[in-house]
Amino acid sequence: MEIFNFLFHQKNHIDFWNFFQHLFNPRWIFLYCGKTAIFILLAIVFAETGFFIGFLLPGDSLLFTAGIFGEDLCKNFYNVPFFVIILIVALVAILGNIQGYWLGYKSGKLLYEKKDSFFFKKKHLILAKLFYNRYKTTALIISRFLPMFRSFAPIIAGAIRVNFKKFMIYNIIGAIIWTFSIMLSGHYLDKNFPELKNHLEWIILLIIVTTMIPIILKLRIYKKKIFI
Template sequence: MDQIIEFFKHLIDPKWIIAHGGLYLILGIVFAETGLFVGFFLPGDSLLFVAGIYGQELSDHFFNVPFVVIMTMIAVTGVIGNMVGYWFGKKSGPLLFKRKDTFLFKKKHLWQAKEFYDKYGGGAIFISRFLPVVRTFAPIVAGIVNMERKKFMFWNVIGSFCWVFSMMLAGHYLDKAFPNLKEHLEWIIIIIIVITTLPVAIKFIFGKSPIHSHFDEFGNPIEQPPVKEEIKS
């Protein structure tokens, strides 16, 4: 049991991930965080940033392929992850709203992603890429609400490539500009986690969602939102 707990601790340490699992573990984590609801706790943003810093090492250990190929592989994995989440939402959506909370699954995360989707529409798939927790549940919600497949795939591909390339290129070029960056990785990771998770944490803690008044516990509409009457001139 202690070994399992220790392994999960390592899974939120980007430096350990790159040192012990390399590109293969990065691909697995990106897939899990973007396609499986149990992966919401994984360190997507900080992992990609640190992977950009160690981009040359990743390339050297993977057949010396160019760095852009490494980024493309990770971005494609993010696309596939969201596709799995979308499919899972279409097949199992109502059951998720009925499911009881567990250590790895919190229904409030699903409600939060649903509210986020209702607010931003198709663009939510793009925006959610840059928001921890939300990016895990957004494709599932898109499947639940039967978002048009072509529209979903468009935002899925654009969002994944923008997310992966922006994070990894930021780490890559900042490392070139500041050669001592690796010596301060712990602080960098903490700063990235705070910046990316703070808005989501504030919303979870203080935000009041109106979504519950329009959907039952299974995600089915129970009443129509009030329609404002148009003012005739």
């Protein structure tokens, strides 16, 4: 209910359209959403790996920004330690992967027959499968740091019927490494360089470019494999 109270009682009367536009601005989420910010963070982290639309969402930059605004998150969530916040985010990331796994497990074969749409591209599925075949179950760890593969890796794991216990081991390891490394980086960088908040847009742009470079390189490699 907090999310709806926030939307309808802000002084600036932010409408739903503007709200969803702001979802792609991590700084805005933590500056203006107050107690709701933690729930928006968790919803985006879950959706990133639980649904096809996930690759469109700002996962890495959102976690990094969450680290920078870690103290505010803690104050707005019962004053729990920041360590607990990261654990909760990691748990939701694990649950998101489980959702993605079962999505692939139940409809894996049908996905290859699905027509392309704005939220679904078959080529992303094929590339993710090649990526998974190359790195096996460790792809679940590596993919956490690659936006597109992060969304499709658990779906592929379910589609090809990876042993669920083995899947869970790498799922848990990947989620913990991803959340702790990025959120703690933002948290401690802000401690040592508090002026980071004033240049957050550039930092987020750098994170996006950095995570996209390996994707572009792998896309070129995998495209060659597909057409050879």
